[in-house]
Amino acid sequence: MINREKLKIKFEEEMKMFDSLHPASKKMFDKAKESLLQGVPLNWMVRWMGEFPIFVEKAEGAHFTDVDGIEYVDFCLGDTGSLVGHGPKAAKDAILNQFEKGASFMLPTEDAIWVGAELKRRFKMKFWQFxxxxxxxxxxxxxxxxxxxxxxxxxxFxxxxxxTVDESIASLNPDGSVSPRKGNIGFPVDPSITTKVVEWNDPKALEEALKDEDVAxxxxxxxxxxxxxxxxxxxxxxxxRKLTKKHGTVLIIDETHTMCASIGGFTYLDDLEPDVVTLGKFVxxxxxxxxxxxxxxxxxxAVIEIESEFGVAKGIGGTLAANALTMAAIRATLGEILTEEFYVRNMALAEKFNKGVQSVIDEFELPWSTTQLGCRTEYVFSKTPTRTGTEAIEAKDNDLDWYLHLACLNRGVIMTPFHNMALMTTATTQEDVDKHTHVLREVVKSIVD
Ligand SMILES: Cc1ncc(COP(=O)(O)O)c(C=O)c1O
Structure with a gap:
């Protein structure tokens, strides 16, 4: 269905359009290269479409404006870091208020108690650290x-x-052995020594890997x-859960992204019973x-271990972790923004977003599928949803991905780089969603037969 020749030509056209639309960003990028490695303060930022990243001037809600004065509908929302929207009032007020009273003390404030109790209510985990x-x-x-x-x-998996957890950036080879994942540079210890990797949804492999009882x-x-x-x-x-319990292995459920699906992620939704829950990003x-x-x-x-050895806790933490400013921001975010209503509203919008994508898939008979995870939506270049990480990777199509992302960006719509993911927040409107559907239709139409 996708005409690869057209895709190539259109991609070149879009690259030229990108350059002509962003002279101010280009100028900043050239200047930044004088002092920043690769011209950016964080290497992920060079992985956006185009020869250089666009520089942001200001943002509000679900939109931002770049230094060339172009406004975008932002479905990336900082790759989930701003799922609550840019600068939500409740958080802004709490942060400004706390900053006036002091940001960092290496001592707790009352907000920490509120936050601990609220996280406990949502995730059923009794003790919290930050x-x-x-x-x-x-x-x-x-x-x-x-x-x-x-x-x-x-x-x-x-x-x-x-x-960037060193041990987790590892790949499973077809023969069952483990290698450092491509791109895992400078690892302290070869992950094949530290890590076992199995395919998601493969209970047999999981049991086999846990049975030696050497997995922490x-x-x-x-x-x-x-x-x-x-x-x-x-x-x-x-x-x-059964296998980890049977073999004395700690189960850590990372809800960093999946907290987009409910107030307590899937631990809350599906009544999971992990030993540890982790989260971050938009909290x-x-x-x-x-x-x-x-x-x-x-x-x-954990407390027995920490107390058993003087100084051991020094290795766990960070000077700025759990500072007063952060705790005030988390309190406002959980208490006033990430409410049940937030999820109800934005999940309904995510459904509409996916309906829009599905209408394009149907119209052009594309072998793609859409999925929704709470306020998060995604479309993949596979007719049916994938079951394992390997299947998901095999469904990737970088040429197509790059073209779609670039063409959307050139038309004022920002998708999350590296995948076709869109996030809905309270400031996202139906018009924003319709704009994406309209743009996607237009850019797909230009590359199909
Ligand atoms: C599931 C998951 N956990 C943890 C992280 C790490 O988040 P951060 O880069 O904000 O530390 C990410 C980042 O994308 C993630 O996707």
Missing amino acids: STSATDANRFALRLARRVTGRSKVLV NWCYHG AVLCEPVMTNVGVVLPDPGFHDIL ASGIPAGAYGMSEEFGKR
């Missing part, structure tokens, strides 16, 4: 799991992503979200924050 990112929450959870179990290995923790999302949306088979979570409305909650049993064992 970090400056979800990556760190995962790292700290793994350290505690190793200490508590006295085991060294970690198990992850093939093509997972949990932030399984780290997984309740639904894989970083290679499209890959759902668990019915019953897979029960098996996962403080864009202020860096991560959190990890522990079951009563795991928390008590």
